[in-house]
Amino acid sequence: MATTYDIATQQAEPGQDGPVPVIAVENLDKSFAGHKVLNGISLRVNQGETLAVLGRSGTGKSVLLRLIIGLDTPDSGSVCIHGQYIAGLALDRMGEIRKKMGFLFQQAALYDSLTVRENVAFPLEHHRRDMSKSERSERVRQLLVEVGMDGDLEKMPSDISGGMQKRVGLARALALEPEILLLDEPTAGLDPISSGEIDELILKLQRERQMASIVVTHDLHSAKTIAGRLALLNEGDVVIEGTFEDLQQSNIGFVKEFLQQS
């Protein structure tokens, strides 16, 4: 029996299949101006696991991440984080959940009026006032060392390349030591060498921190490198979910075409 959900307490309860998944998306529907981008999507991610969500451009992959972190609300269905439904949560309660999540936006979404250092320090200054200024500075430096950006602390986002912005965005997403990492097209727009470096960085962070991660990408090579499981979306539906070998062995036409073109 799968995991069951107690509607009264808005909490999930473990079933016979094991512990409550960190991220559980059930029958998610979302439309924009009458166009359905997600059609009853269901996915689960456990601690230490990385799920890559693949698909063509405009198939709702980024929308899925936005629904998981609560930046948009689904038309129907549910999102459960650590067993807690997020629908209708009060802002402060949702904030507590978001503190456990790191989100890397597709264009990094760095604050363009702040330096690299200030961007990474931003979540710490708002949520870690228990740390002294020097402790926060040291934490920022460590994060930027981890992503290879420790030499550009005082540069503005407009002064650094797209790949460097992604690295800084990743450092900012990790600032509060999240248990969940959501990555929206981490290698989009990057050259193959930079893409490989970002993939290696994500893999290293995964091994060290054992976060539950969802990576949205259209880059099959990147997905193969960093994810243990892949889910392929097409027209709002999950066409297939499994390992890369499962995808390779699939007889579904769209899957074969996607693998062939990638």
Added chain:
Amino acid sequence: MAGAAIGVIISLEARYSLTRFGAKSMFPATLVYSVVQVMGPVITGLVVSGRVGAGMGAELASMKVTEQIDAIEASAINPYRLLAATRILACILMLPLLTLATDACALLTGWFAQALVEPLSFHQFISSGFNGATFNAFLPQTFKTAVYGLIIGLIACFQGMRTRGGAAGVGRAATNSVVLASLFLILADVVLVKFILVFFT
């Protein structure tokens, strides 16, 4: 600068009209009351809605279309408290101070324009202009600009943070911020003037 220009304009127009009706001696009071009660607050509000309203609307719109506001929200920080509340509060606090500065410039240049034609000491001008005036004649009109600040801040922040549509959206947000803030500011002035007349004069 706007205040300085207004002072000269009112000085020139008032001198002509008052001379025509044989009331030249009323010039200082006319200039003072015109500037402090009407033109100073309105001109300050309109200039600020153009300069600050457009700037705030465009800045927040740019942050919206580049997902910076989403990033703030994803970091478990309330973007409205961080971005909008601070700006609105700043507008509320600064409008009365800017109005005082505008009034001072307008009175100074108005006196100077008059003094070029007919010698009149600044002391005489101020004494005559504020003769018999009470605080109620001037302070409510100056502090009503805090309401202007609220209008400008609210409209600019709303337009900016609700933007869609990339660069075109940013332009629309800036334009709408100015146009709507200016319009609502003038409409609000109708209500505020009536309120002041009923409760303070």
